[in-house]
């Protein structure tokens with residue numbers, strides 16, 4: 450058995466300390482004992498313990514449990530993540546209950562049963578590890594946030610965008626679940642981040658999960674975590690996204706792509722506010738604010754053969770649709786200017802703006818790829834521009850052809866009609882009746898067309 454974990458035992462009864470040391474050394478990597486609680490602060494400074502086994506009373510005649518409670522809070526102040534298990538005298542469960550209300554995780558009653566003590570402390574060590582892991586994930590996430598996602602402003606002042614911003618301001622502080630709809634590249638994730646930034650959870654994690662890219666077999670492990678050995682390849686315990694996001698915001702991206710079977714698993718986690726790691730018997734409470742996004746049109750979300758309606762109602766307490774760029778053309782230039790400055794700085798290019806013809810090209814484009822495509826187009830133009838002003842040639846060529854002028858259209862239609870009539874005649878060896886029937890014309894009108902085309 451590989452021993453790991455470090456335990457501190459604090460009790461004024463030397464017999465307890467000796468018995469504890471002998472027992473626990475067989476199960477844990479390190480066991481430190483101490484008979485004087487006044488030494489606790491110093492011991493915690495010099496060591497990293499996973500758990501403390503703490504007596505409730507020190508000194509002869511003490512049975513109130515006050516000392517235990519006082520030391521419990523001292524320990525919590527010094528190291529809030531440390532797991533504390535109380536030792537209580539037999540029959541003194543009230544004290545233990547009080548201690549647990551104040552943050553101790555468990556208690557063992559004297560005289561203790563060896564198995565019970567070992568099991569309790571093993572669980573305590575695990576709990577401590579997961580607290581540390583959660584904390585480091587949070588820190589990593591926070592660091593990442595600071596480094597990369599400096600609160601990015603949502604650019605644009607069109608009425609359509611302003612009403613989106615209005616909803617964000619209203620919904621953000623309420624903790625209500627928000628469903629963000631909109632085409633690809635319209636800024637759904639940006640909206641989700643803004644909702645988080647303006648919420649009471651702003652200092653906590655913003656955890657994004659792309660539900661569109663999680664395989665069905667890994668869904669539960671990814672979202673709810675797993676225990677070591679739960680399945681082949683589960684070599685250690687793993688924290689789920691729900692637990693890691695606890696206290697903060699969980700952004701469920703591409704929620705519309707979730708298969709129905711997984712939709713029910715997600716729904717029950719949201720309803721119960723609890724998740725059970727794969728391979729575990731115990732559920733864990735989670736406190737997350739959920740923001741979901743999808744590029745599916747709302748009609749498809751209301752199609753119950755595709756999306757569970759009870760899940761939809763859970764997600765869309767507030768619903769906000771980010772309109773496509775073509776419906777807010779007045780946002781195009783401000784966004785383009787913003788990214789021009791951004792990329793000119795990044796690539797060290799001295800570019801002052803767009804020529805007026807380039808501005809016109811930008812504004813007339815339908816931007817099917819929305820803001821993301823516009824941003825890329827501007828980045829590319831900044832790199833390619835041969836001048837200090839961006840010209841239309843620097844912008845991507847529009848792929849769809851502009852419609853032909855009207856006269857050409859008529860010509861084409863005429864051409865087409867002539868060809869079709871010829872083909873029908875040839876097919877039926879110039880049998881007028883059959884050719885006319887195939888074309889859905891009367892004999893007389895087929896004659897008229899033959900005449901018109903000189904056939």
Ligand SMILES: Nc1ncnc2c1ncn2[C@@H]1O[C@H](COP(=O)(O)OP(=O)(O)OP(=O)(O)O)[C@@H](O)[C@H]1O
Pocket residue numbers: 601602603604605631632633634635636637638639640744784820821824
């Ligand atoms: N109003 C805006 N102002 C500035 N940048 C924006 C704006 N809207 C979107 N962007 C930028 O456009 C890009 C795409 O935005 P985002 O990723 O939020 O879109 P999305 O709707 O989530 O797209 P998808 O559906 O493809 O996931 C990002 O780089 C984002 O910063």
Ligand SMILES: [Mg+2]
Pocket residue numbers: 637638702
């Ligand atoms: Mg997105």
